[in-house]
Amino acid sequence: MTDMTGWSIETLHDGYSQAHRMDRVLYDSQTDHQRIVVFESAQFGRVMTLDGVVQVTERDNFIYHEMLTHVPLLAHGAAKRVLIIGGGDGGMAREALKHPVDLVTMVEIDAGVVEFSKEYLPTISDGAFNDPRLDLQIADGAEFVKSTSGGYDVIIVDSTDPVGPGEVLFTDHFYGHAKRALAQNGILVTQNGVPFMQADELAGTLRAFSSLFADAYAYVAPVPTYQGGFMAFGWGTDSQARGVDLETLMRRAAAAGIEGDYYTPEVHKAAFALPAYIRKLVP
Template identity: 55%
Template sequence: MKQVYQETLHQDYGQFFTISHELYREKTEHQDLVIFENAAFGKVLALDGIIQTTTGDNHIYHEMLVHVPLLAHGNARNILIVGGGDGGTLREAVKHPLDRATMVEIDSHVIELSKEHLPELSDGAFDHPRSEVIVADGFAFVEQTDQRFDVIIVDSSDPVGPSAVLFSEEFYRNCRRCLNPDGILITQNGVPYLQSDELKNGHRILSGLFEDVTFYLATVPTYSGGPMAFGWASTSPDPRNTPLETLQARYAERALQTSYYTPDIHKGAFALPPRVSRLITG
């Protein structure tokens, strides 16, 4: 019988992955990390009992996390990625004409193990000339830095363990401080059907800090329980209202090669089902 990895994110619902081959397992200073191969999803990275990403479907998550804000903004030069130690978000970011993509990851071990066992995820992005990788606490970084960014992307795990502070009002307030005018903050906010409190709390906090706050959705198979929500917070309503024709022109100009994102999907992702809309409107 094959060995099985049982995800423990939800108390009353879950999923499992058969392990074809375990590549690495260790309890680091910050979290319990395992990398294994699965016949359906390829290589799988899990932290503290929660699936983080796979080589099979990571493109959905990373493309929607990055291309939605960068194409909506249109002229982002400096961006910040908080978390994202597997390198997938950085991989998509450096496809854009940025001056610099700064990634702040708390656990250097995640970066090194991803380079060794999951090089497909970063695809050389860690060594890209426009990449700056900083091993530090993302919460402390946005609290202390004097840098300003056009887009901040919070590529965190769920709000447990070291990632819990990345869902706090103080963290989001400091992100707002670090944004340039017309800046955009993007967060991952879990699966609304199973993590409704995460969505409601995120909306409540962000709405007190930003002029334009909403969510957009994408279905990522390994994040079980339905479509996943990405938080959108901006200092101006203009980026979210970027016309489809403008998105299409920017997408073509940058010659992006995507497997999930398109400008049409970008616009449609903001159309929320009534149940999700009710969660954020109370």
Template identity: 40%
Template sequence: MAMLSRIENGWFKERPTLWPGQAMSLEVDTVLYAGKSEFQDVLVFKSAAYGNVLVLDGVIQVTERDEFAYQEMITHLAMFSHPNPQRILVVGGGDGGVVREVLKHDSVQEVYLCEIDETVIDVAKQFLPSMASSYKDPRVSIKIMDGAQFMSENQDFFDVIITDSSDPVGPADVLFKPPYFEKMNSALRQGGIICSQGECIWLHLDLIRPLLESCRLIFPSVSYAYTTIPTYPSGQIGFVLCGKSADTSFSNPHRVCEPGSAIQKKLRYYNHDIHKAAFVLPEFARRAIAGEKEE
């Protein structure tokens, strides 16, 4: 099986084409699942240091040890930037981690998860229960279908849309193109906000820059943030945030996660200072994204 061939001498090695010249390895304790869905290769293994690991098409998606650094940031950067998020759509994110984080906001009344690959949900329920247990909440509705189609059927409907996608290869490629962002814009209510996985400033500035330029033609408010996470390429991943209102300032969110509050006690990475700092980019990335030339 192709996925098992990536495990050599007890180590899983990630060598995707999107970051040539470097590789990420994790020591494997036990292979828990290896199969092929309708859309992609799916592997789950118990690692020696990072707990259970979900891999899609050879790329690490989540590990139990560090997933919160990604899940909390892709969720709460958007959720706290909205004054009253009630109806939420999560596209992708079949592991359930983003849904888990969304549900921590008391204002939330409905959460829709739109995942094209049901196998991801099934293996998450079995092997990643700390994330997939969120599916038991009665506010959650699961839709096994294309996210763009679902949004076309639900115009002017959501307060926040979070796209927790894999990299722009295979079924996730369309989630990084302008037509998809146009569909998100149409599916948002007035004042709505989107947050999408935005790749890595160390590796993908040539992808990030034109994507943000396209977003600025669609949304009046656009920004870029990032978080650190050990098992993603170069230990970092970014987020594209867009708002339907020009008054939205992502680095100064509408709501503050107060120290000692009920929601802050549930969080392991995100806080208000981290929120503000996430938008302060290293100078090389800021210049590149702004279209400035290096001296």
């Protein structure tokens, strides 16, 4: 929501809000799926909100995007086909395409998000939409994973919170279809919010993952605009990729030319060392 003094006030969590001063509104439109607003912030550069909830900012998006791509891709070590569900701003594709992959399929439900991101948030995608390895599909992600022939080495679910269009991406049925879309030893990672505020979100995903995967776990990173402490990412695979050693990660990152602004192989390993209050959510 916005108020009369030019502040964007996010009320995602009951009894708690955060506000960003909108120094200049660049875009404000209602699509068939959601209300999209882009504004300039003194602290975070350009900010995009969907239905009043911050989705991405120029200044801190690198943490979120690097951790949802480099962790599974470098843990896998030989990924050639990547599927991104959501990610219409292009940031996830930007990071995935830094790897020596053959194909990144991005399935975004809202064409409006893609088009305005190209115009108003070009630094987020940083040319990813022009990469010939990117296959952009404007479609429902849940329906896509249900019907795809699969064979993806890594699937990244870059969803909104489990309300509105993003709600279906947190269901057992969706996770089951995503599992079938993975190649052998593939890895599924998901955005699971801030457990201090949204414990049920991560707990529900990991309950589903524990019935689907040999290794169902989570890892974390602090993203400043996602308030409430660590943000959590779900992790599901039938491989031993979570246990890859530091030296191997360092070698793979160097070979791929991955030099993150947040991600390092050391951070990769440390991200799976969960605080006790988050560890208790793992079945």
